[in-house]
Amino acid sequence: xxxxxxxxxxxxxxxxxQQRDRIVLGHGSGGKLMHDLIAKMFLPAxxxxxxxxxxxxxxxxxSACSRLALSTDSHVVxxxxxxxxxxxxxxxxxxxNDVAMLGAQPLYxxxxxxxxxxxxxxxxxxxxxxxxxxxxxxxxxxxxGDTKVVQKGKADGLYINTSGLGAxxxxxxVGGARARAGDVVILSGPIGDHGIxxxxxxxxxxxxxxxxxxxxxxxxxxLSLLDESEEVHVLRDPTRGGVATTLNxxxxxxxxxxxxxxxxxxxxxxxxxxxEMLGFDPLYVANEGKVIVIVGREEADRVLELMRQNRYGAExxxxxxxxxxxxxxxxxxxxxxxxxxxxxxxxxMLPRIC
Amino acid sequence: xxxxxxYRDAELVHKGLDEIRRAVTRPWSLMEICGGQTxxxxxxxxDELLPEGIELIHxxxxxxxxxxxxxxxxxxxIASRRDVIFTSFGDMxxxxxxxxxxxHTRADGGDVRVVYSPLDTVKIAQQNPxxxxxxxxxxxxxxxxxxxxxxxxxxxLGVTNxxxxxxxxxxxxxxxxxxxxxxxxxxxxxAAGHVCAVMGYWEYPPLADEFKVPIVVTGxxxxxLVEGILKAVRQLEANRYEVENAYGRAVTLEGNKxxxxxxxxxxxxxxxKWRGIGTIPLSGWRLRDEYAGFDAEKRFAVExxxxxxxxxxxxxxxxxGRRKPNECPAxxxxxxxxxxxxxxxxxxxxxxxxxYRYRKQEA
Numbered sequence: 070x071x072x073x074x075x076x077x078x079x080x081x082x083x084x085x086x087q088q089r090d091r092i093v094l095g096h097g098s099g100g101k102l103m104h105d106l107i108a109k110m111f112l113p114a115x116x117x118x119x120x121x122x123x124x125x126x127x128x129x130x131x132s133a134c135s136r137l138a139l140s141t142d143s144h145v146v147x148x149x150x151x152x153x154x155x156x157x158x159x160x161x162x163x164x165x166n167d168v169a170m171l172g173a174q175p176l177y178x179x180x181x182x183x184x185x186x187x188x189x190x191x192x193x194x195x196x197x198x199x200x201x202x203x204x205x206x207x208x209x210x211x212x213x214g215d216t217k218v219v220q221k222g223k224a225d226g227l228y229i230n231t232s233g234l235g236a237x238x239x240x241x242x243v244g245g246a247r248a249r250a251g252d253v254v255i256l257s258g259p260i261g262d263h264g265i266x267x268x269x270x271x272x273x274x275x276x277x278x279x280x281x282x283x284x285x286x287x288x289x290x291x292l293s294l295l296d297e298s299e300e301v302h303v304l305r306d307p308t309r310g311g312v313a314t315t316l317n318x319x320x321x322x323x324x325x326x327x328x329x330x331x332x333x334x335x336x337x338x339x340x341x342x343x344x345e346m347l348g349f350d351p352l353y354v355a356n357e358g359k360v361i362v363i364v365g366r367e368e369a370d371r372v373l374e375l376m377r378q379n380r381y382g383a384e385x386x387x388x389x390x391x392x393x394x395x396x397x398x399x400x401x402x403x404x405x406x407x408x409x410x411x412x413x414x415x416x417x418m419l420p421r422i423c
Numbered sequence: 424x425x426x427x428x429x430y431r432d433a434e435l436v437h438k439g440l441d442e443i444r445r446a447v448t449r450p451w452s453l454m455e456i457c458g459g460q461t462x463x464x465x466x467x468x469x470d471e472l473l474p475e476g477i478e479l480i481h482x483x484x485x486x487x488x489x490x491x492x493x494x495x496x497x498x499x500x501i502a503s504r505r506d507v508i509f510t511s512f513g514d515m516x517x518x519x520x521x522x523x524x525x526x527h528t529r530a531d532g533g534d535v536r537v538v539y540s541p542l543d544t545v546k547i548a549q550q551n552p553x554x555x556x557x558x559x560x561x562x563x564x565x566x567x568x569x570x571x572x573x574x575x576x577x578x579x580l581g582v583t584n585x586x587x588x589x590x591x592x593x594x595x596x597x598x599x600x601x602x603x604x605x606x607x608x609x610x611x612x613x614a615a616g617h618v619c620a621v622m623g624y625w626e627y628p629p630l631a632d633e634f635k636v637p638i639v640v641t642g643x644x645x646x647x648l649v650e651g652i653l654k655a656v657r658q659l660e661a662n663r664y665e666v667e668n669a670y671g672r673a674v675t676l677e678g679n680k681x682x683x684x685x686x687x688x689x690x691x692x693x694x695x696k697w698r699g700i701g702t703i704p705l706s707g708w709r710l711r712d713e714y715a716g717f718d719a720e721k722r723f724a725v726e727x728x729x730x731x732x733x734x735x736x737x738x739x740x741x742x743x744g745r746r747k748p749n750e751c752p753a754x755x756x757x758x759x760x761x762x763x764x765x766x767x768x769x770x771x772x773x774x775x776x777x778x779y780r781y782r783k784q785e786a
Contacts, residue, residue: 091527091530091531092530093527093529093530094526094529095526095761100761101759101760101761102761105761273539345424345427348771403466403468404433405431405433405436405437405467405468405469405472405645406433406437406472407467407468407469407471408468408471409465409466409467409468409781409782410781410782412779412780412781
């Protein structure tokens with residue numbers, strides 16, 4: 070090279086280590102930035118055992134009642150309507166699923182609307198109708214709500230927050246910390262549909278991908294498993310950050326290693342093609358109607374069979390296994406037989422450039 | 424998926440690996456030029472499967488990584504202006520400048536947008552006649568045709584509020600610089616397949632002759648990479664130094680002539696500074712004088728930029744293949760993809776990021 074080592078050293082001089090002192094989009098991506106924000110900002114401020122459990126919903130008992138699961142989720146998706154769904158269906162299913170992932174039957178939702186001045190009532194009507202349909206499908210009622218309107222330009226049409234409450238049947242024990250060595254990892258179907266459908270609807274792909282979002286309420290599927298098997302240890306929906314991020318959370322919570330088999334991971338051809346073109350890894354693309362089920366090995370085949378009987382689990386497959394080695398890490402056995410790490414996504418997923 | 428699955432076929436990969444094993448009698452060091460190849464090697468764990476003694480050195484072919492700090496600071500200065508819409512390929516937004524990155528500029532109110540093509544930027548310019556629209560034109564020979572097209576198109580359409588901050592780099596001069604270095608460890612090159620798809624490989628025979636180094640044009644999928652490595656190893660073992668094409672389905676000797684003509688019409692070769700490496704003669708492209716009106720550096724006064732690199736970062740040595748990412752004391756500790764100290768930790772194609780994502784256990 071043209072510079073000798075001395076000159077190379079001369080290129081550098083002291084600089085403070087970069088600190089993020091403002092919120093950037095990556096803080097909301099479900100990846101490492103967001104986890105750091107939760108760990109350093111929210112957890113210390115609100116610290117309590119329920120929050121510290123780190124699951125999709127908090128589980129607690131009011132005296133003499135069955136155990137309850139409580140969760141909340143805000144929805145800011147753009148555009149409001151996209152192939153396979155809309156912000157309303159997302160707002161209901163997202164919270165229903167978070168509650169269901171703790172083994173609870175979701176019962177009641179609340180809905181908070183932040184509306185931008187100028188939003189067409191017809192748009193709101195369509196969103197509300199979609200929420201009603203999703204709530205009916207899930208078997209939940211929306212029992213309290215709130216409406217705020219902000220000035221034009223202060224929101225992107227419409228944001229929705231939903232909170233959900235569910236009851237856990239006696240004897241059910243599931244949670245992100247319960248994966249054990251020897252368990253099997255089941256995925257309820259092909260991954261990445263939601264993320265690619267939304268990108269496509271934004272016109273950000275530069276080509277048309279015929280992909281429908283997979284948004285669905287998964288509570289009936291999940292409860293059918295819990296009714297039949299006592300060996301379901303972990304349930305979690307791989308939403309933002311995708312399967313990779315969700316499995317990393319579980320590996321850390323349960324202090325186990327998880328190995329995925331690249332060959333077994335289902336990805337629809339259109340999603341795969343879009344990911345190849347954009348440089349995305351489908352393992353990091355969002356899903357809204359999929360569940361990862363970690364189950365004792367001896368029950369794996371039976372649980373898989375049960376899942377396939379439900380329309381939202383018809384394409385379920387075994388994609389990995391849990392081991393004691395490499396605790397806190399997710400490994401991938403590649404199609405060509407080597408191993409590599411599958412890490413948490415750092416910040417926003419960006420397309421590569423060449 | 425057609426045209427992809429057959430190049431990821433496990434059986435074919437292992438057949439190729441067996442052939443490499445049979446061909447090798449002693450250790451060899453090969454450099455894959457392109458960051459896309461580095462990423463693919465790590466993603467598929469190919470280095471783990473190669474016979475002992477075959478070492479892959481990761482080359483400087485990551486455009487985000489080698490874009491000089493001054494240019495990033497200039498980009499941030501321009502993007503911070505309220506009269507500017509700044510557009511860029513996504514990766515560049517996370518590259519640390521001296522003080523901040525373009526994500527911060529956006530969080531501070533700068534209008535910074537990710538585009539997939541520079542031609543989209545020309546459209547944005549037409550839609551926003553009261554704003555200055557600036558595109559961050561970086562990359563190797565692969566991005567040059569589209570970037571050249573955007574400037575050409577803007578001129579044809581009379582779009583005067585479009586300009587480009589140019590930091591284009593070229594592969595062959597970088598290969599020459601690596602081979603000329605007293606620290607060079609590279610015994611054979613896997614040339615960057617996509618670059619050659621545009622430029623052909625007619626520039627390489629003089630390099631192979633002068634430095635007695637085999638150069639094999641290589642693709643990006645596991646089967647492609649194994650074939651490139653096999654061809655390079657066979658040459659080394661036979662003491663041959665030729666230019667071979669192992670990516671025939673995409674690359675011809677001449678390359679894409681119309682694309683080359685477009686590049687030559689808009690750009691002209693110039694000396695270019697590479698981040699962490701230094702200035703390499705005639706290793707870049709700048710806008711030709713007749714397109715100088717589209718040069719963002721001339722349009723905006725951003726000359727006096729003082730840059731500050733992290734003292735911990737050894738990306739210069741990594742980019743020259745003199746250190747592996749995991750040999751850096753900051754790797755995985757002070758320097759991670761969400762908190763990068765140098766550009767090699769940012770891009771998917773940066774060697775440090777590829778190591779971090781796929782091989783963190785070695786940190």
